Amino acid sequence: MEELIWKYLDGECSPEEIKEVEDKLQSDTAFLKAYQSAESLDVRLKKGATIKASDFFIVQMKTRIHDELSQQKAPVILPLKWILFLVILGATGLYFAIQYSGEESSFLHLPVLDERVMTMVTWVTFSFLLLMIIDIGYKKIMQMRKFTGVFL
Amino acid sequence: MIQNMDIPAVDEGMVRLLREGDRKAVNTFVDRYGQFMYHVCYKVLLNTDEAEEATQDAVMKVIQAIENFKLKSSFKAWCYTIAFRTAIDYKRKVRKHVDLEGEYELANEDMADDNIHYDETKQGIQLLMRHLDDESRMVISLFYLEEKNIREVIALTGLTESNVKIKLFRARKEMTKHADKYFEKV
Known part of the structure; x- marks a missing residue:
């Protein structure tokens, strides 16, 4: 019925x-x-059944959102990290090229480092790269979770 | 997420501008969907202050996660999902447990809020809706908000047609049962 x-x-x-x-x-x-x-x-x-927020709240919300958006920092850390990584990688590569090219360098006379030291430098450089990739991935996941609560 | 609903061209333009970080688009978005998202949050939280906080949180989430929105899907449904989940999370965090009696008291205090003018009918309906679970309350309020457009309710909630109809029927049956408590007999 x-x-x-x-x-x-x-x-x-x-x-x-x-x-x-x-x-x-x-x-x-x-x-x-x-x-x-x-x-x-x-x-x-x-x-x-329907409910409305006050106009005052809507205006206030806009102001708060604009304030919050203005306070958000630009992602300056990430490019700096990459610049640092490239400098280390470039310097290491240059050093290897000069020292192990088989020819005497005419413009740079760098001290010959122990091969074990060079291996260590190489490992540190690549570990740095790996950590950075993990760090970026983790931050992205956390950001998505924070903003949406779920993966939409 | 609803994939088969076209996004209106106006929303598409607004979404593109939001992605570009256009501040005017933020105002447009709040003007267009602020009230709707508030409605969703209020229906879960049943408290003006909490609904306002949750709405602001949800609006920020939409702006921040705008890159994740797929243009082929319904923007309104996406806003609904974010607002509903934000309000549910807020409810879990803020209120571990509020019994029905407690909610009545909360409601009466809330109705006296200066921000919104409630007439007798609105107050009675809001109290009556406290007899329903979150999802039924949402379905029934969306049904009346969307002027009894069941298709819109289906698109927004992602529920099936039969599920929406069952929830509507049960909710209204439950409300009819308790209506005398809140309204004078006709």
Whole structure:
């Protein structure tokens, strides 16, 4: 009974169902009572189900959001990290090229370092690169989680 | 996420501007979806102050995560998802447990808030809705917010048509049962 009443109130009844409701409203007291309760709730829901924030809040929210966005720092750390990495990598590569090219350098006379030291420098450089990649990936994941709560 | 709903061209332009960091687009976005997101947050939290905080949080999340939004999907549905989840998270964090009686008191205090003017019907409906679970409350309020457009409710919530219809029916049945407590008999 109630299902048919709500269907009628939502305007989803077929012509046959409309006729059935209208007939019952004339003849069935229990149906009429149930209809009146449902109709009264429907009217109230139309009026009261939606909620609005105050205009003051909306204006205030805009200001707060603009403030928050202005305070956000530009990502300056990341390029600096990359510059540092490239300098270390470039210097190491240059050193290797000069020392182990088999020819005597005519313009740079660098001290010959122990091969173990050079290996260590190389490992440190590549470990730095690996840590940076992990760090960037982790920050991206955390940022997504923070902003959306889920991966959308 | 709803994939088969077209994003209105106006939203597409706004989303592109938001991605470029355009500040005017932030205002447009708040004007267009601020009230809707507040509505969603309020229906979960049932408290003006908490809803305001959650709404601001959700709006920021949308702006910050705008790069992740797929232009083929519905922007409104995406905003709904973020607002709903933010409000649920907020509820979990702020209120571990509030019993129904406690919520009534909270509601009465909240209705006296100076920010929003509630008439008797609005107050009664808000109290009546506290008898429903979060999802049913959301479905019924969206149904009336979208002027009984069931398709829109389906698109926003991602629920199936039968699920929405069942929730609507059960929610209204439950509300009819308690209506006398909050409204004078017709």
